[in-house]
Amino acid sequence: MLRPLNQGHLWLKEVVNAGDSVIDATMGNGNDTLFLAQLKASVTAFDIQEMALEKTRARLELAGLSANLILDGHERIKDYVTGEIKGAIFNLGYLPSSDKTVITQAENTIAAIKQCLELLVCGGRIVIMIYYGHKGGAEEKTAVLAFLANLLQENFQVMRYQAINQKNNPPFLVGIEKLRD
Amino acid sequence: MLRPLNQGHLWLKEVVNAGDSVIDATMGNGNDTLFLAQLKASVTAFDIQEMALEKTRARLELAGLSANLILDGHERIKDYVTGEIKGAIFNLGYLPSSDKTVITQAENTIAAIKQCLELLVCGGRIVIMIYYGHKGGAEEKTAVLAFLANLLQENFQVMRYQAINQKNNPPFLVGIEKLRD
Numbered sequence: 001m002l003r004p005l006n007q008g009h010l011w012l013k014e015v016v017n018a019g020d021s022v023i024d025a026t027m028g029n030g031n032d033t034l035f036l037a038q039l040k041a042s043v044t045a046f047d048i049q050e051m052a053l054e055k056t057r058a059r060l061e062l063a064g065l066s067a068n069l070i071l072d073g074h075e076r077i078k079d080y081v082t083g084e085i086k087g088a089i090f091n092l093g094y095l096p097s098s099d100k101t102v103i104t105q106a107e108n109t110i111a112a113i114k115q116c117l118e119l120l121v122c123g124g125r126i127v128i129m130i131y132y133g134h135k136g137g138a139e140e141k142t143a144v145l146a147f148l149a150n151l152l153q154e155n156f157q158v159m160r161y162q163a164i165n166q167k168n169n170p171p172f173l174v175g176i177e178k179l180r181d
Numbered sequence: 182m183l184r185p186l187n188q189g190h191l192w193l194k195e196v197v198n199a200g201d202s203v204i205d206a207t208m209g210n211g212n213d214t215l216f217l218a219q220l221k222a223s224v225t226a227f228d229i230q231e232m233a234l235e236k237t238r239a240r241l242e243l244a245g246l247s248a249n250l251i252l253d254g255h256e257r258i259k260d261y262v263t264g265e266i267k268g269a270i271f272n273l274g275y276l277p278s279s280d281k282t283v284i285t286q287a288e289n290t291i292a293a294i295k296q297c298l299e300l301l302v303c304g305g306r307i308v309i310m311i312y313y314g315h316k317g318g319a320e321e322k323t324a325v326l327a328f329l330a331n332l333l334q335e336n337f338q339v340m341r342y343q344a345i346n347q348k349n350n351p352p353f354l355v356g357i358e359k360l361r362d
Contacts (some may be wrong), residue, residue, distance in 0.1 A: 001192055001306070001340050001356050011182055125182070151346045158346040159182050164355070165332045165339040174345070175182050 004161055004173035007040070008127035009035055009100035011175045012087045016041050017123050017180050020086035023119075024067075025074040026104060030056030032089045033067050043067035044081050045072040046112075049102060074112035079120070085126045088116040092140060093131030093171075103136050104144035107170055117156070117178065126176040148174060185193035185342055185354035189308035190216055192356045193268045196306050197222050201267035204300075205248075206255040206293050207285060211237030213270045214248050224248035225262050227255040227293075230283060255293035259300070267305045269297040272354075273321060274312030285316050290359060296327070298337070298359065307357040315352035336360055 002010065016022055019042035024033045027047035033056050036043045045067050048055060053069045060067055070080055074090075088114070094103045116126050131155075132141040148158050157179055162172035183191065197203055199221035205214045208228035209309060214237050217224045222260075226248050234250045240249055251261055271294070275284045296306050313322040329339050338360055343353035 001338055001358055086357065095357055120328045145345065149345050153344075153347045156346065157182055158344060159342065160345045161340065161342050163334075163339060164330050165337065166334045 004163070004171060005129055007161055008089065008129060008173045008175065011125050011127055012036070012089065013039060015123060015177075016087045021081070021083055022117060023077060023081060023085055023088040025077065025088055025116065026091045027052040027056050030059045032091065033069075034063060034065065035057050036089070037065040038065070041086070044070060046072060046077065046080075046131055048069045048073050073108055075081050075108040075115075077112055077115045081119060081174055083119070084121045084124075084166050085116065085119045086121060088120070088126045089130070090126070090128040092128065092144070093134055093137060101135075103134060104140060105136075107141040109140060109144055113144070114170075117151075117176070120178045122178050122180055124179065128174045128175060128176075129171050131169075131171040137169075144172075148176065151176070185352060186310055188342055189270065189310060189354045189356065192202070192306050192308055193217070193270065196304060196358075197268045202264055203261070204258060204262060204266055204297060206258065206269055206297065207272045208233040208237050208250065209272055210289070213242040213272065214250075215240050215246065216272070217245060218244070218246035218248050219344075222267070225251060227251045227253060227258065227261075229254050232332060243355065252291055256289040256296075258293055258296045262300060265302045265305075266300045268304060269307045270310040271307070272312070273325070274308065274315055274318060282316075284315060285321060286317075287321040288352070290321060290325055291328050298357070300333075301359045303359050303361055305359050309355045309357075310352050311355060312352040318350075326355075329357065332357070336362070340354040350362070 016039050020041045022036050022041045024045035027045045033045040092104045157177045159175045197220050201222045203217050203222045205226035208226045214226040273285045338358045341358045
């Protein structure tokens with residue numbers, strides 16, 4: 001059985017084709033930006049920390065790939081992306097090996113998810129890795145899950161995939177597919 | 182994204198090969214027995230209701246397949262199966278279109294899961310569809326999840342896969358893989 005992050009990548013891979021517009025809402029170390037760029041998608045990636053852009057830029061260069069890297073909060077996605085998207089990915093929490101007080105915040109996260117849901121085409125998917133072991137993580141998890149649980153089942157399939165016998169609050173996955181507008 | 186039952190079938194299909202010994206702990210209408218027989222596995226299937234055996238026998242005959250159908254409770258699996266198994270499947274709840282007061286009970290279910298875990302080879306998997314909308318279902322769900330959450334993460338991977346925005350308590354999936362003895 002796949003680990004949650006790998007399952008999330010598979011869910012995106014199943015629907016994202018070369019040239020599709022996709023969003024990495026939380027650039028971090030650039031793992032997901034790189035993954036999406038390897039699918040030959042047109043990637044727009046967001047982070048509020050300059051260090052995230054530097055790391056991601058370096059990894060893309062090394063792989064000979066490119067993406068549109070934006071130094072801004074994902075709550076302003078629609079300021080940069082206005083056309084349809086096929087997919088999006090979120091890693092909630094903090095930038096690994098960086099300042100742990102700079103974390104994603106429920107209000108911004110939900111604003112960003114809402115914008116992605118609006119831009120998403122039918123059949124498109126959003127995957128969200130929820131890290132919640134850090135200070136403030138549990139509150140964000142609760143708020144995000146409450147928001148997602150209220151999405152109409154006629155319009156969205158929302159699935160949760162999680163290890164249930166592990167210590168130390170391992171991250172879990174939520175996948176959303178738009179069924180109809 | 183797959184529906185939980187289909188994801189559970191996929192998890193079994195990924196590890197069960199022709200000739201492998203597998204268990205359907207809850208025969209019911211024979212859906213899962215048929216699925217396992219189609220993988221050319223050696224299937225032993227349990228149910229306490231004669232009607233379940235009749236339905237399953239008819240479906241197997243129609244498909245030109247066979248399985249070892251046992252009219253007994255799954256809490257006595259080890260009275261019938263003593264060798265290693267590669268997989269097992271459970272559908273908790275009641276036999277569809279039958280007497281809704283005849284339901285699986287937490288005590289028996291957990292006894293059956295324990296026996297399957299003992300018989301399971303490393304790399305083998307157990308998938309459990311948890312229906313809990315019926316009377317008594319919530320108690321069984323809670324007890325089974327508590328038991329599974331206590332399996333040591335060094336020995337077992339235990340994953341939960343569930344829709345989180347649907348009404349009417351739709352069933353969800355738990356998958357268990359034995360990592361080491």
